[in-house]
Amino acid sequence: MGFKRRMQSATGIGATLGLGLALAMGAPQVALAQEPAPLQEVIVSEGVLRPLPIAVVGFTGQYGNDISGVIRGNLRRSGFFDPLNPASFIETGLSLANQPTFPQWTSIGAEVVLYGSVTPRPDGRNDVGFRLYDTYRECQLVSYQFTATPEQWRRIAHKISDVVYQRMTGESGFFDTRVIYVAESGTQLNRLSRLAIVDQDGYNPVFLTQGDEVIMSPRFSTSNPDEVTYVALGQDYSRIYLKNLSTGRTESLGEFDGQVLAPRYSNDGSKVAFSIIRGGNTDVYTMDLRSRELRRLTSDPGIDTSPSFSPDNRRLVFTSDRSGSARLYVMNADGSGQRPISRGGGSYTAPSWSPRGDLIAFTKQQGGQFHIGVMGTDGTGERILSSSYFEEGPSWAPNGRYIMFARQTRGGDTRLWTVDLSGRVIAQAGYDGRGSSPAWSPLLDAPPANLGYGQAPDSCPS
Amino acid sequence: MIKSRVLRLALVGVAVSAMAACARPAEAPGPITDNGGTQPGNNTTYPDRPVTGGEMGAARPGSAEEFANTIGDRVYFDLDSYSIRPEAYPRLNQQAAWLRQYPAVTIRIEGNADERGTAEYNLALGARRAEAVRAYLVQQGVAASRIDTISFGKERPIAQGSNEESWARNRNAHTAIVSGAVR
Numbered sequence: 120m121g122f123k124r125r126m127q128s129a130t131g132i133g134a135t136l137g138l139g140l141a142l143a144m145g146a147p148q149v150a151l152a153q154e155p156a157p158l159q160e161v162i163v164s165e166g167v168l169r170p171l172p173i174a175v176v177g178f179t180g181q182y183g184n185d186i187s188g189v190i191r192g193n194l195r196r197s198g199f200f201d202p203l204n205p206a207s208f209i210e211t212g213l214s215l216a217n218q219p220t221f222p223q224w225t226s227i228g229a230e231v232v233l234y235g236s237v238t239p240r241p242d243g244r245n246d247v248g249f250r251l252y253d254t255y256r257e258c259q260l261v262s263y264q265f266t267a268t269p270e271q272w273r274r275i276a277h278k279i280s281d282v283v284y285q286r287m288t289g290e291s292g293f294f295d296t297r298v299i300y301v302a303e304s305g306t307q308l309n310r311l312s313r314l315a316i317v318d319q320d321g322y323n324p325v326f327l328t329q330g331d332e333v334i335m336s337p338r339f340s341t342s343n344p345d346e347v348t349y350v351a352l353g354q355d356y357s358r359i360y361l362k363n364l365s366t367g368r369t370e371s372l373g374e375f376d377g378q379v380l381a382p383r384y385s386n387d388g389s390k391v392a393f394s395i396i397r398g399g400n401t402d403v404y405t406m407d408l409r410s411r412e413l414r415r416l417t418s419d420p421g422i423d424t425s426p427s428f429s430p431d432n433r434r435l436v437f438t439s440d441r442s443g444s445a446r447l448y449v450m451n452a453d454g455s456g457q458r459p460i461s462r463g464g465g466s467y468t469a470p471s472w473s474p475r476g477d478l479i480a481f482t483k484q485q486g487g488q489f490h491i492g493v494m495g496t497d498g499t500g501e502r503i504l505s506s507s508y509f510e511e512g513p514s515w516a517p518n519g520r521y522i523m524f525a526r527q528t529r530g531g532d533t534r535l536w537t538v539d540l541s542g543r544v545i546a547q548a549g550y551d552g553r554g555s556s557p558a559w560s561p562l563l564d565a566p567p568a569n570l571g572y573g574q575a576p577d578s579c580p581s
Numbered sequence: 582m583i584k585s586r587v588l589r590l591a592l593v594g595v596a597v598s599a600m601a602a603c604a605r606p607a608e609a610p611g612p613i614t615d616n617g618g619t620q621p622g623n624n625t626t627y628p629d630r631p632v633t634g635g636e637m638g639a640a641r642p643g644s645a646e647e648f649a650n651t652i653g654d655r656v657y658f659d660l661d662s663y664s665i666r667p668e669a670y671p672r673l674n675q676q677a678a679w680l681r682q683y684p685a686v687t688i689r690i691e692g693n694a695d696e697r698g699t700a701e702y703n704l705a706l707g708a709r710r711a712e713a714v715r716a717y718l719v720q721q722g723v724a725a726s727r728i729d730t731i732s733f734g735k736e737r738p739i740a741q742g743s744n745e746e747s748w749a750r751n752r753n754a755h756t757a758i759v760s761g762a763v764r
Contacts, residue, residue: 307741333736335700355689355731355759378708378731381701394705396732399663399712401705422705438702445702468699482699508743511699527696530743556700 170201171287174229176213177205180237181245182272189276190233190283192320193294196537197284197521198544203229215248218577224254231260233283237272244268247275251283258579261286261570273322274563281566293516294319297560298523299337299347302326303533303553314349316364319516319559321549327362336381337558341474341517342388344560348372350380359393361408372406373413381424385432392416392426392435403437405452416454427472427479428452429496436460436470436479436496447481449496460498469512472496475519478540482511482524491524491538504542514558523548525555643683643763648756652676655739656714658752660695663709665717673714676756677721684727685761690714692732693739693755695748700734707732714754729759 175191177184187205194200210223213234224232235249248264263282265275274295281292302315302324314334317324328334333352340346345365351358359372359382372382377397384391385405392405402417403426417423421441428435432452439448442459445466450457461467465485472479476496483490489509494501510526520540527533533555535548548557640646648654654676656669665673680686692707711730719725740750 308738310736312736333733335704335734335736352731352733352736355729357731378704380704394701396705396708399709399716399730401708422702422709424705425699425701468702484698509696 170199172201172203172228172230173283174203174208174224174227174232175205176208176232176234178235178237178247178249179214181239181269183235183237186235186237186247186272186276186279189273189320190280192549193277193280194283196320196546196549198539199284199288203227215250218257218259219252219254221252221254221257229254231287233279235279240266245272247272247279249279249282251286253579256579257577259575259577260579262575263567263570265567273318277318277320278566281562282570285566286570290520291518291562292566293518293521293559293562295563295566296517297344297563298535298548298550298557299339299349299560300525300535300550300554300557301334301337303555304330315554316347317550319549321551324550324552327364334556336556338383339558339560340384340388341386341561342384344563346384346388347558348382348384348391350382359391361391373411375413381426383427385428386430387432390432392428394424394426403435403454414454416450417457423448425469427470429472430474430476434496436472438468438470440466447479447494447498460496461494461501462498463501471513471515473515473519474517478519480513480515480522482513491522493522493540502542504538504540505536505545510536512556516559517561521559523557523559525557527555641763643686645758645762648676648679648758648762652679654756654758655753657749658710658754660748660752661698661706663706663713665713670717673717674721677718677723680718680723680727681721683762684724687727687729687759687761689729689731689757689759690718691737691755691757692730692734693737693751693753694732694735695751696735696738696743697748698735700736704732704734707734710752710754714756718756 173194175187177187191202195202207227209227210220213219215236219232231251232254233249233251235247238246240246244266246264246266250262251260253260261282265278267275277295280294284292296319297316298319299316302313303310305311311330312334313330314327314337315324316327335350335352337347337349345363347362347364349360351360357378357380359379360369361372362369372391375395377395380394382391382393389409390405390407392403394401394403400420401422401424402415403423404416405414419441421439423437423439426435426437434449434451436447436449438445445468446459447461447467447470448457448459465483467481467483469482470479478493479496480491480493483492488506489511490503491505491510491513492501492503507526508529510524513522513524515522521537523535523537525533526536532553535550535554535557536545537548538545640650652675653672656665656672659666690711692711694703694707698706711732715728715730718728738751740747
């Protein structure tokens with residue numbers, strides 16, 4: 120994946136919509152300038168890319184300004200948007216019945232403008248309608264309306280953010296998601312760990328366990344964001360639990376002859392891959408959730424753990440120290456065809472297969488530091504995205520563009536961080552409390568299929 | 582541990598009497614510093630040999646306290662290693678002898694790792710350490726049926742801080758008494 124792209128260096132009039140955005144997202148087109156402008160090579164990972172200036176107008180109606188605030192925060196954190204300060208807006212009173220007065224937005228540098236309104240319905244729910252306009256081409260990019268109860272205004276804000284993100288980048292969104300993680304409190308020697316879940320932007324954290332067990336390795340089922348699995352480590356037991364977040368029903372995966380760790384759902388939700396330690400030796404197994412049939416996939420005397428399914432469930436990546444140091448291996452879902460893929464020095468652990476299928480994220484320990492990186496599924500093209508004293512456990516956003524991980528400062532606390540695939544957009548995650556082992560949910564439900572492209576008379580040409 | 586607590590109490594006693602003897606408040610005693618390096622929280626030393634001392638009060642023979650205090654219930658490991666160090670064998674031999682002497686005692690060997698590793702890998706590493714100790718105790722005549730093992734990975738450190746000394750302490754296998762000991 121090349122991140123070295125041509126992009127226009129000019130700003131202001133003549134800059135086309137999506138400048139930078141479409142490019143950074145890997146879309147093939149080159150920005151079309153109105154008149155020839157000098158082109159220069161830009162390396163995205165060096166932070167030269169200019170985020171898209173977007174005006175997000177406060178929506179009218181109940182929670183309207185709150186919705187707009189959440190959208191601005193989401194878009195800003197993505198790294199691809201620069202939401203402008205509403206105090207700079209000239210046009211006021213923009214309603215869904217009108218087009219924006221384009222020069223009033225271009226004059227403050229807004230290349231796109233988003234506005235909308237919240238309208239109560241007779242059934243007590245709200246209609247939240249919005250329009251997104253290209254201010255230079257003077258055409259409508261998208262219009263849509265969500266309907267929900269008033270209390271769901273945050274969900275709606277995330278779903279609108281996803282629509283804007285998708286329209287402007289060509290990639291699916293990731294804002295209407297949650298993160299399951301291990302919330303930490305207490306001291307280094309008396310640490311309390313609790314399973315917790317939070318919206319991706321850090322709001323609505325909820326604790327799911329009491330803190331009497333050490334919680335490890337929580338993961339969502341990618342086929343159902345209500346299903347999670349995790350490890351609970353007690354004084355004299357370890358157990359893999361399957362938990363339904365809606366019903367609260369929690370069941371043990373089973374009692375095994377040995378210590379269990381590292382559970383992951385297959386992407387169709389039919390199996391769980393995990394490890395069992397027997398006689399000090401750690402191997403990878405899968406269990407079919409319907410038949411409860413247990414299958415052993417590895418049998419060498421080395422450590423084999425942290426399995427992760429490919430999106431088609433036909434292969435798994437895992438870490439093994441069978442060669443002496445920890446490296447990444449890929450095998451078929453029946454355990455056949457095990458082969459190392461990582462090539463560099465250092466130790467490679469905690470791999471995670473991208474939802475797009477083309478990359479594997481990992482933790483690497485080398486040179487006294489820990490790194491989060493990605494490589495191709497055959498081990499080629501390794502790139503380090505983030506490095507620090509300690510960081511581990513990459514988890515992919517459902518669009519395969521962002522990775523969340525845990526970073527610990529030396530002698531300090533552990534918190535959740537995100538990095539994008541370019542390594543350019545790195546920031547503490549929306550949730551800024553202490554936590555580790557983050558796992559990103561799939562989109563909470565399917566994004567709207569019909570975004571009203573090309574339906575209005577003033578729609579932008581596609 | 583107990584020895585150093587006695588030391589600390591003694592120092593507090595000195596401080597109190599110093600204040601009582603002090604005529605002018607301006608000459609309050611300065612911070613108490615120890616020169617032995619044996620206080621809890623100081624990670625530069627830790628007991629590799631049995632702690633002995635008349636002031637600790639004799640633990641009952643066959644009790645978990647006796648096991649922990651006169652033999653030592655942890656052995657330590659090198660970085661990314663699960664080989665038993667040469668200096669750990671005398672302690673493990675004593676553990677085995679004590680366990681042979683008290684055959685009703687059951688134990689759980691808990692493997693631990695330092696913070697410089699990923700959580701799941703460290704669980705697997707800690708399990709190897711617990712297994713290394715288990716295998717040696719069995720070899721020394723302790724019935725395998727009396728021994729359980731678990732790995733806590735890096736989840737239950739005993740030494741605070743992010744430095745070589747605390748990492749060295751946190752790479753250990755802890756022999757915990759589960760049942761059958763004298764109370």
